[in-house]
Amino acid sequence: MAALIGALGRREDPEVRSSAAMALGRVGRPAVTALIAALGSRGPDTRYGAAWALGEIGDPAAIPALVAALTDRDGDVRRGAGAALGRIGAPAVPSLLGALASRGARVAAAEALSRIGAPAVDPLIAALGGGEAEVRRSAAAALGGIGTARAVGPLVAALADRDAEVRAVAAGALGVTGDPLAVDPLIGALTDRNGAVRSQAALALGRAGSTRAIEPLVAAIADRREDVRRSAVEALGRIGDASALTPLIPLLTDPSDEMRRRSAQALGRIRDAGAVDPLIAALADRDGVVRSRAAGALGQIADTRAVQPLIAAVADPDGDVRWDAIQALGEIGDPRGVEVLTAALQDGREGVRRAAREALDIIGERPELP
Numbered sequence: 001m002a003a004l005i006g007a008l009g010r011r012e013d014p015e016v017r018s019s020a021a022m023a024l025g026r027v028g029r030p031a032v033t034a035l036i037a038a039l040g041s042r043g044p045d046t047r048y049g050a051a052w053a054l055g056e057i058g059d060p061a062a063i064p065a066l067v068a069a070l071t072d073r074d075g076d077v078r079r080g081a082g083a084a085l086g087r088i089g090a091p092a093v094p095s096l097l098g099a100l101a102s103r104g105a106r107v108a109a110a111e112a113l114s115r116i117g118a119p120a121v122d123p124l125i126a127a128l129g130g131g132e133a134e135v136r137r138s139a140a141a142a143l144g145g146i147g148t149a150r151a152v153g154p155l156v157a158a159l160a161d162r163d164a165e166v167r168a169v170a171a172g173a174l175g176v177t178g179d180p181l182a183v184d185p186l187i188g189a190l191t192d193r194n195g196a197v198r199s200q201a202a203l204a205l206g207r208a209g210s211t212r213a214i215e216p217l218v219a220a221i222a223d224r225r226e227d228v229r230r231s232a233v234e235a236l237g238r239i240g241d242a243s244a245l246t247p248l249i250p251l252l253t254d255p256s257d258e259m260r261r262r263s264a265q266a267l268g269r270i271r272d273a274g275a276v277d278p279l280i281a282a283l284a285d286r287d288g289v290v291r292s293r294a295a296g297a298l299g300q301i302a303d304t305r306a307v308q309p310l311i312a313a314v315a316d317p318d319g320d321v322r323w324d325a326i327q328a329l330g331e332i333g334d335p336r337g338v339e340v341l342t343a344a345l346q347d348g349r350e351g352v353r354r355a356a357r358e359a360l361d362i363i364g365e366r367p368e369l370p
Helices: 002-007 014-027 029-038 044-057 060-069 075-088 090-099 106-116 118-128 133-146 149-158 164-177 180-189 195-208 211-220 226-239 242-253 257-270 273-282 288-301 304-313 319-332 335-346 350-363
Strands: none
Touching (some): 002 014, 014 044, 029 044, 029 060, 044 060, 044 075, 075 106, 090 106, 090 118, 118 133, 118 149, 149 164, 149 180, 164 180, 180 195, 195 226, 211 226, 226 257, 273 288, 288 319, 304 319, 304 335, 319 350, 335 350
């Protein structure tokens, strides 16, 4: 057994390390004491392998040592200990709830509680309703990771928490649940006095996908904070309703590069032909990311009016723009793109050449390569 534990620290040979960890996991409970000791090893690879093996064994006797490892100085070890506690499951819940109060451990503890799932829900709901703000935030994050409808009511209540970070995390968690009962409270959170809460509420409404949120999200485009405006645009794209075209199209000429980028991406998600001409104009934007996203959006819409402008975009100096333009031509599938796609097989970037080959395959006109 000592040889196997020593092999956990073989950084230069990951296959040996993996085989040793799996072998110790198969040994089972007789290996637990030695593995707990290995969590104190000087080598982070050994500590990580020990955590992994303890998770495979699943013995609750390892819980205290694994909880202590949630504050390990090495991030991989912290994540490995959290994953191991998640595999141990319900017996680890009380200790993990206690770890939510520890600054160094709370992120990994919340992730572990999310992995455990249903057995952790009621204790997390209780933690969300009281205690320090840091614990309430972590409890909300863990409930979001689980995504259960049972948490919707408590998370809605947390939208009124006195701590803005708790409200923001609760808004994000409600978006994960996808529960229709969360839509109206999230719409209300779009007017929260804290910008981070408004931003998270907008993103959550996008994940919820309800058309009831369109009008409030359109109003949020005028928010004084750009992060809220960006989130509202992204949410409108996720909802995918063509009624959002009218407020989104003017954002293709917004002074903010990021707003133009988000608008192009959102219009592509909506896939409405009414956005084609504005997106064609955006192929001449000064920002390469905007041009790239405009090309991608035109491919998603797949309107043949975009073929000639996309052919021209294959000559863009930005390789990402060329890649997206080629992808779009493949998605549209118009044979007018064959000549420029064939020429792109000689592009200086491998990714562009590969995209050209794939696009030609889609169109059915791939030439024989020399």
